[in-house]
Amino acid sequence: MIFLLFILIPIIEISIFITVGSNIGIFNTIGIILLTALIGIFLVRKRGLSLLFNARQSMSEGIMPTNEIKGGIFLLISGLLLITPGFFTDCVGFAVFLKPVQDLIALKAKNYFVSRTRRY
Numbered sequence: 874m875i876f877l878l879f880i881l882i883p884i885i886e887i888s889i890f891i892t893v894g895s896n897i898g899i900f901n902t903i904g905i906i907l908l909t910a911l912i913g914i915f916l917v918r919k920r921g922l923s924l925l926f927n928a929r930q931s932m933s934e935g936i937m938p939t940n941e942i943k944g945g946i947f948l949l950i951s952g953l954l955l956i957t958p959g960f961f962t963d964c965v966g967f968a969v970f971l972k973p974v975q976d977l978i979a980l981k982a983k984n985y986f987v988s989r990t991r992r993y
Contacts, residue, residue: 886959893960909963913955916970921948947975 894902928941947969954966968974 882959882961885961889960906958906960906963910956910958913952913963913966913970917948917952917955920970921945921952924948943979944975947978 890902893905897905924941924944928938928945931938931941951966951969954962954969957963957966969978
């Protein structure tokens with residue numbers, strides 16, 4: 874499955890690059906890619922500092938910062954996708970950056986792992 878992703882994602886990215894580049898030009902395409910990377914870095918940095926502050930505050934109150942840890946994992950994934958050049962990875966990265974999408978993915982992952990670990 875992962876091997877298939879390593880094949881399909883570059884094919885998707887290349888086809889989008891060709892389509893967008895032929896419609897708006899190569900320099901505009903490169904500009905959009907750089908702009909989305911800079912916006913992604915800014916958003917990841919801002920949310921990362923907020924998560925770090927909230928985690929520190931929760932730990933000082935004696936509460937395990939589970940939501941902050943979950944948010945940090947999704948932030949790492951989102952950041953990696955946003956700095957990777959490409960339109961498809963940027964769209965997925967921005968989607969993973971959103972809290973409702975994170976909650977949906979976390980719920981699906983929890984259900985998957987619970988179903989795998991349950992003994993009958």
